[in-house]
Amino acid sequence: MSFRPTLAALSKKSSTQWIARQRHDHYVKQRASSAYKSRSAFKLLEFDDQLGFLDHDDVNVVVDLGAAPGGWSQVVSQRLGYGSDEDSEPLPSTLPRVRSKRRPAESRPGSDYDPLNIDNMEEELARSESKGRGTVVAVDLLPMNPIPGVRSLQKDFLDPRTDAAITDLLHSSIPGLRQRKKGKALVDVVLSDMAPNTSGNALHDSEESYRLCLSVQAFAARHLRTEEQIGRRYGGVLVLKHFSFDAMNVFRKEKLEPHFSNVQYIKPPASRSESSESYFVCRGWNPVREVPMYGILPESH
Numbered sequence: 001m002s003f004r005p006t007l008a009a010l011s012k013k014s015s016t017q018w019i020a021r022q023r024h025d026h027y028v029k030q031r032a033s034s035a036y037k038s039r040s041a042f043k044l045l046e047f048d049d050q051l052g053f054l055d056h057d058d059v060n061v062v063v064d065l066g067a068a069p070g071g072w073s074q075v076v077s078q079r080l081g082y083g084s085d086e087d088s089e090p091l092p093s094t095l096p097r098v099r100s101k102r103r104p105a106e107s108r109p110g111s112d113y114d115p116l117n118i119d120n121m122e123e124e125l126a127r128s129e130s131k132g133r134g135t136v137v138a139v140d141l142l143p144m145n146p147i148p149g150v151r152s153l154q155k156d157f158l159d160p161r162t163d164a165a166i167t168d169l170l171h172s173s174i175p176g177l178r179q180r181k182k183g184k185a186l187v188d189v190v191l192s193d194m195a196p197n198t199s200g201n202a203l204h205d206s207e208e209s210y211r212l213c214l215s216v217q218a219f220a221a222r223h224l225r226t227e228e229q230i231g232r233r234y235g236g237v238l239v240l241k242h243f244s245f246d247a248m249n250v251f252r253k254e255k256l257e258p259h260f261s262n263v264q265y266i267k268p269p270a271s272r273s274e275s276s277e278s279y280f281v282c283r284g285w286n287p288v289r290e291v292p293m294y295g296i297l298p299e300s301h
């Protein structure tokens with residue numbers, strides 16, 4: 001008699017595996033004891049600790065695509081000076097539905113800060129807002145709780161109208177930007193941690209991931225400031241999540257390498273080894289105009 005597991009048995013097995021994996025996951029434990037909203041935050045911390053693309057005074061405008069629940073936006077917010085990432089309480093807790101394990105505020109000496117008190121949250125947010133520089137625009141299909149220095153847009157990035165909504169938000173967020181010419185690139189760093197919902201069909205999932213990557217690359221091409229405009233080597237950065245498969249090598253060679261001074265493929269330690277997700281960290285935006293049949297010419301600015 002052959003044994004074929006039922007769907008229910010399979011899904012019970014995979015959820016048991018998921019729970020066991022979560023229990024032993026170093027980054028899940030680290031996230032639980034930090035103020036980060038996602039385990040993913042540690043990936044961006046690893047990229048930036050390795051390559052240092054956020055920690056420059058000239059980095060003022062960051063677009064975070066696929067930002068919910070907000071871990072990457074928190075990291076950027078901190079690195080733009082809105083809070084410190086040295087301790088685990090740089091930001092007000094914006095997770096009101098999660099019971100804080102910390103002692104009640106009145107029992108902590110010298111503190112009247114209650115993370116579940118909405119007035120304190122607003123005060124803390126306003127205080128943090130006044131400390132940092134620049135702005136982060138965070139885009140996701142899902143809503144996000146407030147983070148200092150971050151303006152969120154609940155929209156589908158693939159909807160053609162979203163580009164204009166991001167530009168409008170950038171112009172209204174930073175007064176100095178209003179004076180800049182319309183159509184001029186404004187963004188110092190584009191981050192994309194977006195991934196399509198996986199269907200279980202590897203070919204379909206890869207195609208969806210590829211489609212997202214093409215759209216993000218095109219967005220970066222429209223909005224990133226160049227190394228020359230920024231006046232610093234490796235200025236103008238794109239961090240792009242993708243599913244690793246053969247076509248991504250062609251994408252890297254044709255869509256990334258000709259336009260950036262440096263492109264690195266990184267599988268960060270915080271990314272689960274069994275996941276096919278990886279990242280391209282591309283620094284130094286120098287767009288070149290592709291001329292079919294005759295090679296590539298530098299773009300005139």
Ligand SMILES: C[S@@+](CC[C@H](N)C(=O)[O-])C[C@H]1O[C@@H](n2cnc3c(N)ncnc32)[C@H](O)[C@@H]1O
Pocket residue numbers: 037038040041065066067068069070071072073139140141142155156157158193194195196
């Ligand atoms: C891995 S999560 C991002 C985690 C985030 N970086 C963090 O640190 O909290 C991927 C996100 O991409 C979003 N996403 C996927 N496709 C999208 C689309 N077309 N437009 C906007 N967001 C999208 C999902 O809703 C999801 O929240």
